[in-house]
Amino acid sequence: MTHLVVDAPGALTLVEDLGRPGFAHLGVAGSGALDRGALALANRLVGNPDGAAGLEILIGGFRATFSGDAWFAVAGAWGRARLGGRPVAPYTAARARAGDVLELDPAERGIRYLLAVRGGIDEPPVLGSRSRDTLAGLGPEPVVAGRVLELGPEPATSVPLIDQEAAFPPPADHLTLGLLPGPRADWFTDAARARLFDDAWRCSASTDRIGARLEGPTLDRAVPGELPSEATVPGSIQVSTSGQPTILLADRPVTGGYPVIAIVAPASLDAVAQLRPGQEVRFRHA
Structure with a gap:
């Protein structure tokens, strides 16, 4: 099964989905990706359900290696992304091959990249969510160098034929x-x-x-x-x-x-x- 080996996590990389609503009575916030729309769109680009777990990458400086073939998409912040040294457009489904290295430079617009990989990040759910809650300390630990992230099974839906959505960078001013x-x-x-x-x-x-x-x-x-x-x-x-x-x-x-x-x-x-x-x-x- 394909997995993602994180070589450099950057400033802060967290596993996030769309959160764990319904537990406020227990003192637990919904958590989840801060830019929910970006995560949902990146997931749709690779044929995942909107709420599949992805990576929320603060600022950039991220580098990871694919162990096998996989579709992925980067949304949210805009900056230079490369796969095997070749540029990758934002909000576009791209195909990685075994051994390919994905690099995200420091963001030029916005501050949080959302990375979705087909199948989603397969971490054990806590209270129904794979999201990291930084205040409560719930969910997967922050990603560190050397972390191996397993991917879930490919969804039944295919990667959309139109692989680029109309999207605009976050405002700079x-x-x-x-x-x-x-x-x-x-x-x-x-x-x-x-x-x-x-x-x-x-x-x-x-x-x-x-x-x-x-x-x-x-x-x-x-x-x-x-x-x-x-x-x-x-x-x-x-x-x-x-x-x-x-x-x-x-x-x-x-x-x-x-x-x-x-x-x-x-x-x-x-x-x-x-x-x-x-x-x-x-x-x-x-």
């Missing part, structure tokens, strides 16, 4: 995200609610799979004191005591005590996965 009203918007001053939409924000270098931390003006509270912990959803924008917002992502805590001023609309959430440190973020009403 600013990103505009649609927002829905938050459950605790009334905990903030009128000026703070206006500032959220009127001012520009910057993605912090401390952003991770738990949350995208933003830097900008202070969002002042109208209601002092602590908020009892309440449920969170992906895209919740919590505002800490510093007045700085954080967009909660897939590996977030399922409850939180900071007030949520707004929620990133589901249609905009995949784009947050590709934010680069220092990139400008603006908000609009969804």
Whole structure:
């Protein structure tokens, strides 16, 4: 059976599928790929179900060797990809032969590559998912050099005849995200609610799979004191005591005590996965 031998994992490579919903009552977040659309599309390009497990590769610097023939596709971030030294186009199904080496250079647009291989990455599921939850420590361990990743059996569906989907690179300058009203918007001053939409924000270098931390003006509270912990959803924008917002992502805590001023609309959430440190973020009403 074909497998993938990881020679260099880059900054951080994780096995991710579309997550493990339905366990919030146990304190377990849904987790899964941050750019769900990119993983689903890469899977479709190689004939996998949308939710087959693939690799989420942060920044790049990734290198792996195929032990046998296999179809694969790279989506999400855009950068230079090579198979056996030959360029590989993004969002395109490509065929690897035994001994071929796949290399992903540091991303030029976006920050997370999603790599799908026909058959999917065959890791033991935990609570029904093969995803790594970096906060809870559930799922497969982060990929290290020398890791041998087994592939699952080929699906019954064939590789699509049209092997390239219309796709566009993540934006290189600013990103505009649609927002829905938050459950605790009334905990903030009128000026703070206006500032959220009127001012520009910057993605912090401390952003991770738990949350995208933003830097900008202070969002002042109208209601002092602590908020009892309440449920969170992906895209919740919590505002800490510093007045700085954080967009909660897939590996977030399922409850939180900071007030949520707004929620990133589901249609905009995949784009947050590709934010680069220092990139400008603006908000609009969804």
